[in-house]
Amino acid sequence: MPTDSPSRGTVTRLVEAATAAPSLHNAQPWRFRYAADGGVLELRAAMDRCLPHSDPHGRALHMGCGAALLNLRVAAADAGWCAAFRVLPDPYDPRLLAAVRLRRVPEEESAGDPDGASEAAALAELAAQIPRRHTSRRPYAADRVPDPVRARLRAAAEREGGQLLFASPWHATAVLRLAVDAEGRDFHDPGRLTELAQWTDVEERPAAATGDPGHRPAPFRDFAGRRAPTGGMPGAEDGPPPQLALLSTMEDRPADWVRAGQALERALLVATAHGLSAAVSSESLAWTELGWTVNDPLLPAGQVHAVLRLGYGAEAPATPRLPLHQVLDLR
Missing domain, CATH: 3.40.109.10 (NADH Oxidase)
Structure with missing residues (x-):
């Protein structure tokens, strides 16, 4: 009671x-x-x-x-x-x-x-881990995520009704190319480009680098971690393809989208606890003609909602949050 x-x-x-x-x-x-x-x-x-x-x-x-x-x-x-x-x-x-x-x-x-x-x-x-979890689109080291940690990430997603499957090397390469293609398409879509500029900040390119302190350069997406800042992670430029994991649910209804969000965040918090950096992409899934190609024919069927890039990288800064009085109504 x-x-x-x-x-x-x-x-x-x-x-x-x-x-x-x-x-x-x-x-x-x-x-x-x-x-x-x-x-x-x-x-x-x-x-x-x-x-x-x-x-x-x-x-x-x-x-x-x-x-x-x-x-x-x-x-x-x-x-x-x-x-x-x-x-x-x-x-x-x-x-x-x-x-x-x-x-x-x-x-x-x-x-x-x-x-x-x-x-x-x-x-x-x-x-x-909640205040420590931050998205990092910077390059990661080539060190492989150990199998026991992968198992814990999969278990975390499963506890929330999701499924997290690590892509094989050939599939990871294909999915990464797809994400890069989708990011390129975003920059040729006026509506998406406007939303990107309206809602995002630029952590990798500070205003001082532009020569104009008041200038805010157009933001960009870099799920692949291709833009390495000074002192980037060693081994990030060469070596095996990035370690990608696909988050899915069996169905594709609004309730499943909420379920996928819970599974995603639980996996991300577990990843943070194990010292992993992560970036999440859903750009390729938003393009209808591209989304189906994310699925690996060798893996169980399901609706993929997001692709995670996981690895060991430098800690990323926090992104701004709205004041609580704008998001919470107490009665």
Whole structure:
């Protein structure tokens, strides 16, 4: 039985952790609403931060919100709360992506549910990685991700209903070329290029390098990590193809997109805990005529939602986040 409800301060701290999640172009397409009398925290799509050209079907929006939901659950578990959630709970309100009820779990209830207690502990262990997880599009070292770590990443995605499969060398090369092709197409699509310039920052090319402190050069995507800054990782230019992993679910519905976002973020937090850098690409999937070629015919069928480039690289800086008062409505 529920014992109490979280305070406004607790909800604020949990939402702050949630908003550290990754999203396409760092659009941060989420809004949270908490009504203390009902005890339900709502996760809603922020339609003013959608990307109609880069994300015409809303897949990336749902995945970003799913990643935020996973962070919320992790932070809640670390603070001693159980976050029972429902995805897309209201068919008449598609902007309501999840409803979360937070409650304390009495010790006797935890003792009677060892599986639940184990899952809560596993989530809580990832809390320290939330502020450390940052996307890095820089080159990585050629060191191979060890098999035990790969297994932990796959298990993390599976716990959230996803599947993470590492591409074979030949398939990784093909997928990487596809991502580069998709990035090139983006720069020839006026709508996508406008969204890219509107929503992204440029970490690799500071204003000082342009000779004009007030000039902000046009941003670029570099999933392949081709642009190495000074002092780049040794071995990044030559050697085997990048280590790519494909994140998929069996179905391809909005609920599966939210599920994929949770699986993606859980895998990324586990990767961060093991000292890995990661970059995520969905550009090639957004181009309908290119997306199907991401699938490896030798791997199990499923809908691929994102491609991850994983490896050992320099720590990347954090990207800006919206002030909490813009994303959280406390009632």
